[in-house]
Amino acid sequence: MKRVLILGVIVAGIATLIVACERSAKKESSKQPSAAETDPLAQPKSLQQVGVPVELTRQAIPADNPQTPEKISLGQTLFFERRLSVDGTVSCSTCHDPQLAFTDRKPLSVGIKGRVGQRNAPTILNALYNKTQFWDGRVNTLEEQAANPIVNAFEMGHPNLDAAVAQIASVGEYQQAFQRVFGRAPNGPDLLRAIASYERTQLSFDSPFDRFIAGDNNAIDASVKRGWELFNTQARCNKCHALTDSQRDVTLDG
Numbered sequence: 001m002k003r004v005l006i007l008g009v010i011v012a013g014i015a016t017l018i019v020a021c022e023r024s025a026k027k028e029s030s031k032q033p034s035a036a037e038t039d040p041l042a043q044p045k046s047l048q049q050v051g052v053p054v055e056l057t058r059q060a061i062p063a064d065n066p067q068t069p070e071k072i073s074l075g076q077t078l079f080f081e082r083r084l085s086v087d088g089t090v091s092c093s094t095c096h097d098p099q100l101a102f103t104d105r106k107p108l109s110v111g112i113k114g115r116v117g118q119r120n121a122p123t124i125l126n127a128l129y130n131k132t133q134f135w136d137g138r139v140n141t142l143e144e145q146a147a148n149p150i151v152n153a154f155e156m157g158h159p160n161l162d163a164a165v166a167q168i169a170s171v172g173e174y175q176q177a178f179q180r181v182f183g184r185a186p187n188g189p190d191l192l193r194a195i196a197s198y199e200r201t202q203l204s205f206d207s208p209f210d211r212f213i214a215g216d217n218n219a220i221d222a223s224v225k226r227g228w229e230l231f232n233t234q235a236r237c238n239k240c241h242a243l244t245d246s247q248r249d250v251t252l253d254g
Contacts, residue, residue, distance in 0.1 A: 037080040041098035044072055044201030051210030052203055060128040061200065065143065065193045070181045075198030077177070078191060083167050084150055086157035087112050092149065092195065095121035102202060111155035118154075128200040142196035147188075161188040 036042060047054060061067055078084065079092045095109045096102040102124045104110075109121045119135055127133065133145035149155040150164045158164040168174045169186040178186045181194065209228075211219035220228075231237040 034080050036093055036098065037076060039098050042076065042080075042093075044076070044198070045203040045205075047203075049203060049206035049210075050214050051205035051207070056129065057203070062141065062143075065197060067197055067200065068181070071194050071197045072201055074177050074181050075194035075196070078168075078195050079198050081168065083171070084156055084158075084164050085112050086159075086163070086167075089113075090156050092146075095149070095155075096124050101125060101204075109155070111149075111152070112157040115154040115157075117152075124199045125202050125204040127202070142199050143189075143192040146192045146195040146199070161191070164188075165191060 047057060079096075082088050082091045082094075084091060090112050095104045095111075097104055104121050106120055108119065109117045111117060122135060127142060127145075131137075131140070133139050133142060134148070139145055139148070147161055151158050151160055156164070158167075165186050165188050168191075174186055178184065178190060182190045184190070208219045209224070212224075231241075
């Protein structure tokens, strides 16, 4: 009998320790940003990159969701937040990995419980310039786009957006952050505004070609220049793959 009692006490103690560790880990995870979130590739990109169309970028910011550093920071945290999925295993960054140019390099993206979707995840790089979002263009804004994976049964699996909000609203840090950014408690529209604001900072410019277009004739080599010439003339690539007018009007040397 004594052995049974001792064994019971030990088991109970271990169970209590495990629960305490899990709670501590959850508490810590809500305070500390993930390694992926702090990855340099995940950081908001500068408008000072060579090649950024500043005016077009400003036009892409909706009047009802202006960019602020605090909102972008909250959106970045939410982008990497696995608690936005029903079982806490999938975040936006699962399918849009900064290390993989904000894609997952899979033929078909995988969501909660290993569920395989019908399409692969497009990059969010430069998505702010898209006139429509998703491969099939079924929504027009990044705010609308951010909502769909959260309530998709194959992706993040919540029955509705309110369920996802309730899951993160239980975290004190999020309550404080939403009050600081929006002046109110966590809610669906503001959650989407924050994620979309972060996604609008993901610009991909400052390449050798961008520097060439900006006037650095040595940024690309002669073979690339010949390819650019063909792109705009005999090959007629620019008929379907149009860049800006200023880019198409460039005159090449040799």
